[in-house]
Amino acid sequence: MSLILDLAARVDEAARTATAIAQLSHEHTLSEAQAYEVQAASIARRLSRGERRVGMKMGFTSRAKMQQMGVHDMIWGRLTDAMAVEEGAPVFLSRYVHPRVEPEIAFLLSRPLPGNATLAEALLAVEAIAPALEIIDSRYADFKFSLADVIADNASSTGFVIGPWADPTQDFSNLGLVLTLNGQPKQVGSTAGILGHPLRSLVAAARICAAAGEPLQAGAIVMAGGATAAEALAPGVHVRCEMQHIGAVSFTTTE
Ligand code: OOG
Ligand code: MG
DSSP, X not given: OOHHHHHHHHHHHHHHHTOOBOOGGGTOOOOHHHHHHHHHHHHHHHHHTTOOEEEEEXXXXXXXXXXXXXXXXXXXXXXXXXXXXXXXXXXXXXXXXXXXXXXXXXXXXXXXXXXXXXXXXXXXXXXXXXXEEEEEOOSBGGGOOOHHHHHHTGGGEEEEEEOOOBOTTSOOTTOEEEEEEXXXXXXXXXXXXXXXXXXXXXXXXXXXXXXXTOOBOTTOEEEOOOSSOOEEOOTTOEXXXXXXXXXXXXXXXXX
């Protein structure tokens, strides 16, 4: 088995069985390109189990996230239908290693986006925006990783919860947001924390996906990246993100 396929099996099995593994970088020096090959191969394993691609997620698009994790490059990951969590459905923490949650904004595309799309073109391709929560879960012990490690691990993707879809023609450049756990505010921020305007994250997503040979298609969901640092999840917690003007999204955790 090639090294890429072997490492893909390692991260995929770790995610599937919610078992922490050692960082790949402890044993192997992977380039960023090789790490994305591992990610692609791990997603191919999911697709062969019947999962379907539904979009992509951006990572480290805010200073808050970069500071929290000590990584200063944008990354991306692939989303499948199995990662979608219906709003209000219970989130079973036994499925994860050490899950965290972070507030994001999601885009739904009504048309394909070429790699060279401008901000204006990207906006025209947005059918709707929504307040969203991303559940991230590094498969690496202690949630510690190098850039190549986290890329190979599909950018810690685990789950995403999308709130009510809203009109994208309103100004969403600087919407205040609050992340509460059991009613207690834990993180406060703004969509402006995402690259100054979350639409910039969509433009970057279009460029990255086209370069990877998987251009963004109509119907794709794009998660713009955490606007604030992430919070650790424990059982029995009601998690809610309220986003100014566009509404709220929530879920409750269980064992
Ligand atoms: C990596 C994933 C980063 C974001 O929104 O910045 C990410 C991690 O923090 O484990 O999802
Ligand atoms: Mg995220």
